[in-house]
Amino acid sequence: MVLCVKLVNANYVFRALADPTRRAIFEQLTRQGEQTVHALTHYAGVSQPAVSKHLTVLKRAKLVQHRREGRETHYRAQPDALAPMVDWLRHYGAFWRDRFDRLETLLERMEP
Template sequence: MMQTTSLDTVMRTLADPTRRAVFERIVHAHEISVAELTEGSGVTQSAISQHLGSLKRAGLVADRAQGRNVFYRAEPKGLAPLADWMSHYGVFWSKRFADLRTLLKEIDP
């Protein structure tokens, strides 16, 4: 079950570069195991598991147990607070660029 998270939680979770790299690997895979995430990461399995716990609590990933293996997949809805926040600023900058375009046309006829 995915939990509702705040923008602060998502940003804090993705602020850690190692955790962000783990998340990016999960995003690029349909599903990936802890062992696969650990392999070639230069980080211990324990550290990967801690990062996965943070990502899961933030609602950014979901897990599925299969025997002794646990597989992780990205939860796109977990990025909703960040996407909403960014869309607000997208509107802000679009208006500013439109104003700049108008100003430049007035200056250089």
């Protein structure tokens, strides 16, 4: 069951980041921290409703969280939600998996 949830969420994450506008919004939130919808709209170059819908998709993937403050909503990135994508890359991205495994091996050799 937990696995199922993880897979479904991985789907949401992959789909959410497939759109360049959504990636740009997430990048902006990562770089600049919390932002209002207004600020994000100004940045994204599309209409405010479009931004709201993108934020909904990112929210579904748990890539962003929001905090109401009066009439404005502040969104912030939730980079932990990228974990399913990172896990997937660990499994199927041989190129980077090898690199990671080497580092992990080094770590293990150091720790004891």
